[in-house]
Amino acid sequence: MNLIKLKTHCDFWELTPERPITDFDCGDSDLNDFFNRDALLFQRQRLGQTFNHCLKDTDKIVCAFSLSADSLKTVLMPGSRIKKIKELIPREKALQSYPAILIGRLGVSVEFAGRGIGLQLLDTIKVYCDMNFPFLVRFLVVDAYNKDNVIAFYQKGDFSFVFSTEQQEIENLRKRVNENEILNTRQMFFDMERGNK
Numbered sequence: 001m002n003l004i005k006l007k008t009h010c011d012f013w014e015l016t017p018e019r020p021i022t023d024f025d026c027g028d029s030d031l032n033d034f035f036n037r038d039a040l041l042f043q044r045q046r047l048g049q050t051f052n053h054c055l056k057d058t059d060k061i062v063c064a065f066s067l068s069a070d071s072l073k074t075v076l077m078p079g080s081r082i083k084k085i086k087e088l089i090p091r092e093k094a095l096q097s098y099p100a101i102l103i104g105r106l107g108v109s110v111e112f113a114g115r116g117i118g119l120q121l122l123d124t125i126k127v128y129c130d131m132n133f134p135f136l137v138r139f140l141v142v143d144a145y146n147k148d149n150v151i152a153f154y155q156k157g158d159f160s161f162v163f164s165t166e167q168q169e170i171e172n173l174r175k176r177v178n179e180n181e182i183l184n185t186r187q188m189f190f191d192m193e194r195g196n197k
Contacts, residue, residue, distance in 0.1 A: 006120045015050035026107030035064050063108045070102035072139045100139040122157035143185040162187035
């Protein structure tokens with residue numbers, strides 16, 4: 001199977017004690033540890049929900065992700081970034097923070113990498129949130145690893161930077177980094193309403 005279509009070839013599962021993730025490998029040890037060891041505890045503590053897609057014929061996990069409640073806080077942003085966030089929101093509805101869902105973890109099995117599954121998964125997450133939380137979530141947010149390939153992936157999925165530069169993000173969030181050090185993650189967002197236009 002060259003291109004796996006998640007809707008056609010996979011079943012969608014919520015993580016439960018009866019259906020745990022135990023042997024998932026996306027090539028990132030931190031993500032693997034979370035999905036294989038910590039995800040159920042995370043759920044029991046009401047910190048988020050984990051999901052996965054597995055092949056219908058073998059139950060092999062193709063990809064997994066977790067979602068948590070969050071918000072996009074415009075009160076921390078400079079004026080130019082607030083304007084970008086609020087482009088489609090009527091002025092009289094301006095808030096200091098907007099409801100968001102955090103994509104806390106996202107991984108594609110190394111066995112299925114390079115087949116376009118990651119972008120399909122982002123689309124699945126957008127549809128899932130739109131169907132299940134249509135009036136509760138305006139934005140999807142992610143703390144993307146600050147690596148060129150990860151940033152490019154989310155940009156292909158129509159995510160934008162919350163802060164236009166790393167320096168702006170450091171200053172506004174008061175993150176402590178050494179002079180020559182880069183941020184480990186960059187905050188990015190997707191406007192669910194723009195996705196429906």
